[in-house]
Amino acid sequence: MASKRSQKADRIRHVMATEGDSVERNALGFNDGRYESVARLEDYDAYKDRARAIKEDAIERLPELIEAVRETVEANGGTVYVANDAADANRYVRELARERAAETVVKSKSMTTEEIDLNEHLEAEGCAVWETDLGEFVLQVADEAPSHLVAPAIHQSREEIATLFNERFEPEEPLETAQELTEFAREYLGERIEEADMGVTGANFVTADTGTIALVTSEGNARKTVAVPDTHVAVAGVEKIIPTFEDLQPFVELIARSGTGQDITSYVSLFSPPVSTPPVDFDDDEPIADDPNDREFHLVLLDNGRMAMRDDDQLRETLYCIRCSACANSCANFQSVGGHVFGGETYSGGIATGWEAGVHGQESADEFNDLCTGCSRCVNQCPVKIDIPWINTVVRNRRNRGADEGQLDFLVEGLTPDEEPAGLDLQKRFFGNFATLAKLGSATAPVSNWMANTPPSRLLMERVLGIDRRRELPTFERETFVEWFRNRDVPRPVDAEYHAVVYPDLYTNHVRTDRGKATVRTLEALGVAVEVPEVASSGRAPLSQGMIATAEGHAHEVSADLEPYLEAGYDVVVIEPSDLAMFRGEYERLLGGSRYESLADRSYEVFEYVYGLLENGTDPTPLRGGDAARGVGSDIAYHSHCQQRTLELEAYTTAVLDQLGYDVVTSDVECCGMAGSFGYKIEYYELSMDVGDRLGEQFETSDTADRTVVASGTSCLEQLDALLSRQPQHPISLVAPNGSD
C-alpha cells in the first residue's frame, strides 16, 4: 500500500514538473475568461436553468428522440446507425471506409471517437487518418492522449510543440512562433483535407426535429472536414440529442463562455447533412458547383454504456454534460496537474469520473477519483448544474464497497465504528472516522498530542495510514468547546430577541476551540441567547472518503440532536463552512424532506448571521473594529473557504469587516488545496502544496505581505499556516470582544 501511494506521488510530481506550468497557465486563463464572459451574459442563471431542463427532458425521452432523429436524418437523405458499444461503432465506420476504398480520412475534434479509439481501427483498415484540429494534431504527432476536454494539448507549451514539429517534419526553416506553427499545420493539414475521401466529425448537439448537427469550433477545420469529402460520418453519444432546433440557443450562449471563456466560438456550424455544399474534387478542373451532389452521410449514435447510465439514478446526471470543461478549469487540483493525472482513459476533470465509470467502467475512474476533494467550486460553474462532487462521492463509495479485503483493519478497528465494508482502504477509514479520533484526542490531551508527534508515531502513521510526515497534526484541546461552554458561569441574556445554537463542529470542539469561544462572545455581545449543546459531527469527514452510509448516520444524529432547538425557535450558527455546506447541500440527499429543510433553512454561517443582526439594527459597538486594533490587524488579507464561496457567503464576512472599519483584500483562488484530509495524504501532499502556493503568493505581494491573515475554514487555516510565516486566524477571533476566558 505504501509503495502504491509513493508511486502515485512520484507520478504526480513528474507530471507537475513536466506539464504543470502549461496546464496552469491555460486552465487559469480559461477560468478567468469564464468569470468575465458569463458576467457579460444577461440571464446567465436563467439560461443555465433552461439548459438543464432541456437536458433532463431529453434524457428522459431519449429512446423516443433516437427514433425521431432516425426519421429526420433519413428524410434528409442520411443514415443513422445506433452502435451498442465501441466495437460496434468501430466496425460500422471501418466497413464504410472499406466500401468507399477510403485512403485518407480527415477528422475534426471528437472526444467520442477518442473514447472508442476510432483512429486505430481506421488505421488497421489501411486508412491514413489525420486530426485536423491543431490541438489534436499535436497529440497525434506526439502520440499522446488529450489532457483537457476542449483544448486537448493544454499541457504542451509552444516551445515543446516547435521541437516536436521540427523533429518530425524537418522543415527547411525551423518553426518557432505560434504563427509559424499554425501556418505550417494549416498548409500540411490543408493538403490532407484536399485528398480526403471521408470526413469524420463528432457533434456537440443533434436536434431531433431537424436532424441538425451542431459543431462548436473556432479553427474552421470541422467546416472543411464536412465540406470537402463526399462522405461524412458523425460519431456522437446518444446523449447529444436535444428535442428541437430552438433548444440549441441556450447552449450556444453558454458553451463557449463556460469552456474557454469566449462569448462565442468563431464557428457554430449548424448542418443538417448531407449538406447542400457541393463536395470538392481537387483533381478536377470543372466548376465545383457542377459536381453532382452525391453526398453520403452517416450518423453513428453511440450507446457504449450510456443507456445504462440513464438507468442509474446517480450517474444519470453525467449525461447532461455538454463537455465544456468548466469543471476542469475551475478545479484547483486540475489547474496543477491537468488531465493526465486528473483524468481516465479519455475524459478529464471533475465530470470525468462519471463518464469513465459509465463508458469504460469503474476501474478507469479509480485512479483519479480521489483528485476531487469535494471543494464544490465546479458546481456553480457547470452550465447544466450537475452536482459533480456528488457523482465523485458516489463512485468513491462504490469503489470502497468493491475494495478487497484489507490486511490491517485491526489496527484502527477501535477507531472505526462506521457503516462501511471490511476491506475499505485504511487511510480512508482513518480520516472518515476523525470524529472518534478527535474525542479520544481531547480526552487524552496533552499526552495524545505529544505521542502523535513523536518521530516513531509519525513514521508509523505515514507507513500504515499514508499521513505525510511533513504536515503538522492538529493539536487537541483537553477541554472541548462544549465543555467550556457548560463549565462557564455567564448569565444568559433575559428576553433575548434571538436564540442560537453554535454548532460545535469537530474542529471547533476539539482543536480550534478559540474560534468557538469567540463566536459565543460575539453573539452574546450582540444580544443573542446562545447554547452550545453536544451535537454529532456533520458527516463531512466520512463523506469526503466516499463513506456515504456513515455520513448518512451522522446526518440523522445531527438532525435528532438539533431538532428540539429548532422546534424551540433557535437558529443554528455554523463556524466551519464545510459543515454548513453539508447542512444546506448534501443533507438534502442524506436526510431529505422536512428534516433537511428545517435545518437548512435555519442554519447560518457565523458572519452571515452577524451580518443579519447588524442589518436588523443591532448595534455593532461591542465588536472590535479596525480602530480598536490600533493599526495592528486592521489591514486584513482574507481567504474565504471554497464551499463558502460556492454558497455565495464570502460577501457577508467582507461586508461585516468593512463595516467594522477593517481594510480587507481577498484571495481569488478556487481552493487552498488542503481540502480536509487531502493535504495530509502522502500521495497528494505535494499537489496540495502546489495548489496552496497560488494562494500563498497572493498573500505575499507588496500589498498583502504585512496584512493580518484571516480564513474561514479549518483546512484553509492549516494550509495558510504551512504556507506563510504569519499565523492565520478565523475572522471571528478578530472581531470578538475580549473575553476573560
Place this chain on the structure above:
Amino acid sequence: MATQLDTFETNLETVRTDVTRTTPAAFQETLAGVIDHPAVGASLPFEEVTLEGTDVTLEPTPDQLREATCGVTAAALGVADYGSVVLESTPAGAELAGLFPDRHVIVVRERDLVPDMAAAFERLGDRFRDGRDDAVLATGPSATADMGALVYGVHGPRETHAIVLEDNGE
C-alpha cells in the same frame, strides 16, 4: 441611444471584423475597395445588389478556390449582440468561398439584423424546417490558441470584413 446597426457594428469590431456601410447603389464601388484579388464568391440572394459584373469569380473551379485570396458571400442574418453573421450553405458553394480564402467579405443587409441569439434562432428555426438547413453562425476570423498563443487564420479566413447594406438607400 445606439441603433441595432450601431450595436452590430461595434460588436463586429470587437470580434476583429472590419465594417463598411454602403447603399445598394454604391455597393459595387464599395466592394471593389475592400476585396483582394483573385476573389471568388457565390451569387448574392438579394434583389438590390449583385456580384455579376464585378471582379469576383462565381462558380470557381477547385484550383480557383485554392488560389483565391478573397471570398465574397452573403449573410442571411446578422446578430447585433454578438457581431455574428449567419452564413447559409448553398449548392453553388457559398460555404467554400467563405471558408478557403484568407479574407472573407460578408455582405449583410441592415434589414436582416436581429438583436440577439434568441431572435436569430427563432428566424433560423423556420428556415431550417423549410429545408434551408445548413448554416454557420460565424463570429470573426478563424482562430486557435493550440500552438501556445492566439493566432488568427487557421483553416478558415484570417480576416473578415462586413459590408452592411443600409435600408435607407432604397
